[in-house]
Amino acid sequence: MSAEFLYKEYQLCFEQLRYYDTRHSDLLKYSFTLTSSIATAQFAVFQVLGSTSNSFYAQVFLSLIVFMATLLLFLGMLSNRLYFVMVARQINAIRKYMLLTEAENFKDNQLYTSTNFPVFKLSSIHTLQLIGTALISSFFAGSALFGIQMIIWSQAHIWISGVAVIVIGAAELILGFLYLNSTGKKTADEAVHKAY
Template sequence: MDQTYLLKEYELCFEQLRFYDTRHEDLTKYLFSLTSGVTAAEFAILQFLKSTTPTFFASLAALSLIVFVATILLYVAMLQNRLYFVFVSRQINAIRRFLMTTGATDFTDNQLYTRTDLPAFRLRSLHTAHLVGAALVSSLFAGSMMYALVSSRTDVNPGAIASITVCAVACVEVVLGVVYLQSAGRESANELLAR
């Protein structure tokens, strides 16, 4: 096999890997910018209305719903990005391993990765911390929406409903994210694209 092609592939894969890593950071920054801005807007509405009126709770519910949907979409984009990052990492490692065994046999002190079975989900990964943070932020807006929706009722405790919602939504998002990464990460890039 012509190693010129592999070296070019290796170089281009590194560019792609940097792109996916930067994209992951950008999605995280965007998520936190969006949610911080909307939270500030909710507080501004509260200050403008001077009290927690039905109008405030209606606007809180509407804004929280919009942000909840937006954060779910960002979370899904972050999951997909993680998967692409892992596929490119595997390709880089496969090329490195091949070159180390065929083209650089005198170089025996390799310090970089050659594993091609990298898991898409790793508990101790910065990407995982970002994903869990995104799920938590998303669940906070789901809880905020539920609080606003039940705040006028006297037969329920809005704080309890909001807390249960936050815990349930965060758990569902994290578990589904882990399941997705583990199942899709077992497939090759070709198999995943064929679905």
């Protein structure tokens, strides 16, 4: 195998890795910007109205839109994590190969050479960001459900919204982590392109 090809592949993979890391942070920023601005707008409307009313609870549509948007951002962060890990594994594979074949006398390697690390890693900052995004998303789902209850029945049970937050947040996280665990065990072609 050409060392020149591997060197170029290594460089390009590092560029991709930086791209996916930046993209993950950008998706998180979009999520925080969206949710904080909508929450601020809802609070401002509440202050203008002076009290809760059916007009205030009509903001349920904003909460639904934010829930859907943050859910899509969460899904984008999930797929981004998968791509990030696949590229990191490629970098590690090239580094390991080059250390064994081109630099066999270099014995003091301090960087990674593992290619079988999991996509889902509880201690990863990406995982913590995914958890935070799922929680924010589920809070907006609960807020929307609270508003729907007020519009339909002119009263709301906070426990129903609370249960919805827990169930939706748990569903997002469990399904997301199952996705990462199942795709992370496959090759890049199998995981991303479904090629077998």
